[in-house]
Amino acid sequence: MTIDINFNVNSDARGGDPDSTSPTLRKYHKILWSKPLPNGKNFELTTKKTGAYLYHKSELGEFTLGSDAITHSYRNQKRKQWLIEQVSNEVDELFDIGCTIGAYIVFPKNKIHNKFTINQARGVNSLIDDRFDLTLECIRLFYEEQENPLYDTFLRYKNFFDLFETFNGYVGFFLLNDLLDENQNVKFYLPFDNFKSRPVFNGIEDYQLYKKRVTNFVASRNNRIENYIKQVGKMPAHNNE
Structure with a gap:
């Protein structure tokens, strides 16, 4: 199976949200993330579970996963319209880049104790503002058992993060390597103050830098995905449900 x-x-x-309604995105997720975990056990995903986007059940546990976009152009965010209107062409370009497979990941979709899922928490937490570089830093800190803005949310889904054993295991599994530097630290899109203040764009230059770095990451991850698929070779027929 190939991935474009x-x-x-x-x-x-x-006309809907690709995370929910694009059959190609769902198929691509299934192909990419049905593979051996760091412990060597196979994490096989199915689309045949009624009501589930992607589903896994084995001795590893039971997991219902959903798609989540990990880029954000902020094109429709009201409080940023003062900026968006000034760079509308660049916003549209970033939006389109964010519609390729390199701009998506999966997280557990089931609610626990009727609290926010990871996808929801990323979007509403003002210290994250739906930025994936900041989310990935929270994931890094979680694996180190250090407090962070998403710690309580991640703790509810600890069995999911345990699948990957370590932060490097998580990054490697989801082909996120290009968002880390040579010291395995997150490459932030904009200057980072350790979650002391809310992430904001102070002007056009900030947005342009943000766009450049997001674009570079998605392009690099897309290439990594393409190379991964070439290495894996033709997928077994039973993976193409």
Whole structure:
């Protein structure tokens, strides 16, 4: 099975949110993340569980996963319209880049104790503002058992993060290596103050730098995905449900 890293998942989303309605995005997720975990056990995902986007059940546990976009153009965020209107062409370009497979990941989709899922928490936490570089730093800190803005949310899904054993295991599994530097530290899109203040764009220059770094990450991850698929070779027929 091949993956087209240039495919725009909005094109078959039928006017809806690609995370929910693009059959190609769902298929790509299934292909990419059905593979051996760091412990060597196979994490096989199925689309045949009624009501589930992607599903796994084995001695590893039971997991219901959903798609989550990990880039954000902020095109429709009201409080940023003062800026968005000034760089509308660049915003549209970033939006389109964010519609390729390199701009998506999966997280557990089931609610626990009727509290926010990871996807929801990332979006509403003002110290994250739906930025994936900041989310990944929270994941790094979680594996080190250090407090962070998403710690309590991640703790509810500890069995999911335990699948990957370590932060490097998580990063390697989801092909996120290009968002880390040579010392395995997160490469932040904008200057980072250790979650002491809310992330903001102070002007056009901030947005342009943000766009450049997000674009570079997605392009690099798309290439990594393409290389991974080439290495894996032709997927077994039973993986193409």
